[in-house]
Amino acid sequence: MELMLTEWxxxxxxxxxRVKETLFSGRSEFQEIVVVDTQEFGRMLVLDGVFQTSVFDEYIYHEMIAHVPLCTHPQPKHVLVIGGGDGGTVRETSKHPTVERVEMVEIDGMVVDACKQYLPETSEALRQNHSKVKLTIGDGIAHMRQANSLYDVIIVDCSDPIGPGEGLFTHAFYQDVFKALKPDGLFVQQTESPFYHQPLIKRLTKDIRSLFPICRTYLAPIPIYxxxxxCFTLGSKQYDPLNVTPRKLDFKTRCYNSELQKSCFVLPNFLQELLAGHN
Amino acid sequence: MELMLTEWxxxxxxxxxRVKETLFSGRSEFQEIVVVDTQEFGRMLVLDGVFQTSVFDEYIYHEMIAHVPLCTHPQPKHVLVIGGGDGGTVRETSKHPTVERVEMVEIDGMVVDACKQYLPETSEALRQNHSKVKLTIGDGIAHMRQANSLYDVIIVDCSDPIGPGEGLFTHAFYQDVFKALKPDGLFVQQTESPFYHQPLIKRLTKDIRSLFPICRTYLAPIPIYxxxxxCFTLGSKQYDPLNVTPRKLDFKTRCYNSELQKSCFVLPNFLQELLAGHN
Incomplete structure (x- = not known):
């Protein structure tokens, strides 16, 4: 029997x-959670039928969502990760020597448990209870609204703006993000495909620009998306990734490097024009 | 009835x-040629089941394969395009004011005819018999071997290295390319996926480096591939795209811009390491 899994x-x-084996299948309060082992991408997390992360390419997404904002900030100490249930973003974030504490707020405990069991490399920092990482299972939107500590960097590592991720793409949420950041803080969010989600990208860019003096979009190649x-969108109160000298990493990366830190912000004309329309 | 077309x-x-309509289907001496109208990508050329070019994203491929080498050269006058039967590459090439003559050698006349009929925007320069463009239906490998004029820039806009494109990825072909270039000439070739064709990319990079003093790889996002x-690989006798001040274009582009001209050469670590292994 040959199993195929198609994401529309x-x-x-x-x-x-092609699917070798279904390792986990469950339904949480929020979504359908599946981990499959595939021929092409190795093990892969699928939420409500949408490919989320795979062993094949997860390093690209996680390095780019973490290191680009963290290297823009001269000394990030307190970091908040919203979502990121697979653990890849806190794994990369906790590698930064300047980072003292990484709070992670993931809404779906079943995602975390499935990833700890079936995606051991990606969830490494969660599995090993990394000393810098503090995981809370809870609503990121509510957490942000009530945040009483101020963060240097916030990383919104969310799923698509349908289902539990929906409220993370709103003006109200970005206002709460702004308030939860220190006066020189910055945040980043995964913001979907430059080809297929242009109305969403236009809208959220407008929202972020209305709050943050600096708003920049960057790109990364991710085969499963x-x-x-x-796209990733960065909102910043003070540091502009186009002008700062980025901090250098003192650990090995598989995708990210200092030149990519700059070049990922160079956008093709069609995307420049899309965003310029909403200045 | 709902038609689907899957490329493995x-x-x-x-x-x-999803396919709206099959506009053309034929078998030439070389391959199966299909033009379909699709929901997602608009009209699309498919050769032996492989998606080649679509109205949705053709500008990215054609602008990046043409303008990056042409803007690296300070004054390209005589250009040779091998392959490129859809006409998109000669369309972009002929826009450069410095370019006086674009020779195009495509092996499969049926591809040209199908594209002239069903992909009118892409094949515009061929349909309108652009005064700079001289089309020859013939074997690019043989043409290159016998080339008696010397070119400033050669663009190898080929299909995959299976079928008619196979001989365009060999050391012998690159030797002929070298001989057909002026002492300050350069060439570029589409060189497949950085994720799925790594052994091929390693081999051809080694071959090109053994002949050309300068060999550079660049990337572009192309949804249908x-x-x-x-990947695109550029071999050059004199001008290094990383060091020259690129010529600016005086016409509008949908993807390409002067900053992309530099940033497209910044490679993620996994690709740098792949290529470094073959120095």
Whole structure:
């Protein structure tokens, strides 16, 4: 028997992988959670039918969502990760020597448990109870609204803006993010595909620009996501990734490097034009 | 009835589009040629089941394969395009005011005819018999071996290294390219996916480095290709794209810009390491 799994990435575009084995399948209060072992991407987390992270390419996403904002900040100490249930973002964040504490607020405990069991490399920092990492299972939106500590960097490592991730793409949420950041703080969010989510990207860029003096978009190649390219949006109170001298990492990375830290912000014309329309 | 077309981009990875209509289907001496109209990508050329070019994203591929080498050269006059039967590369090349003559050698006349009929925007320069463009239906490998004029820039806009494109990825072909270039000439070739064709990329980079003093790899995001990211390899006798001040374009582009001209050469670590291994 040959099993195939297809994600309909848009209404008219499907990405299909051959499946070796379904390792986990469950339904939480929030979503359907599946971990499959695939021929092409190795083990992969799938939420409500959407490919989230795979052993094949997770390092690209996690290095780019963590190191780009963290190297823009001259001395990030207190970091908040919203979402990121697979643990890859806190794994990368906790590698920074300047970082003293990484709070992580993930809404779905079943995602964390499944990843700790079936994606051991990605969830390494969670499995090993990394001393810097403090995991809370809870609502990131509520946490942000009530945040009483101020963060240097906030990383919004969310799923798509349908289902539990929806409220993380709103003006109200960005206001709470702004308030929870120190006067020189900055945040980043994964903001979907430059090809397939242009109205969303336009809207959230407008929202972030209305609050933060600096708003920058960057790109990374991610094979499991629609179109293979993915956007990240950075809102900052003081440090501009285009102007700062980024801190250098003192540990090995598989994708990220200091030149990519700059070049990832260079956008093709069609994306520049999309964003310019909403200045 | 709902029609779907799936390209198996690797043995274990399929990309599926909904098809509105099959506009052309034929078998030439060389390959199966299909033009379909799709929901997601608009009209698309498919050769032997492989997605080649679509109205949705063709500008990215054609601008990046043409303008990056052409802007590296200070004054490209005589350009040779091998392959490129859809006409997109000669369309972009002929826009450069310095370019006086674009020779194009495409092996499969049926591809040209199908594209002239069904992909009118992409094939514009061929349809309108652009005064700079001289099209020859013939074997690019043989043409290169016998080339008696010397070119400033050669663009190898080929299909995959299976079928008619195979001989365009060999050391012997690169030797002929070297001989057909002026003492300050350069060439570029599409060189497949950084994720799925690593052994091929290693081999051809080694071959090109053994002949050309300068060899550089660059990337572009192309949704219809495997993994959504695509490599181009540039071999040059004199001008190094990392060091020259690129010429500015005086016409509008949808993807390419002067900053991308530099940033596209910044490679993620995994690709740097792949290529470094073959110095």
């Amino acid at each position: 990435q848009t209404e008219n575009l499907g990405l299909t992988v 629609p179109g293979g390219a993915h | 981009q690797t043995e274990n990875l399929g990309l599926t589009v 495997p993994g959504g990211a695509h």
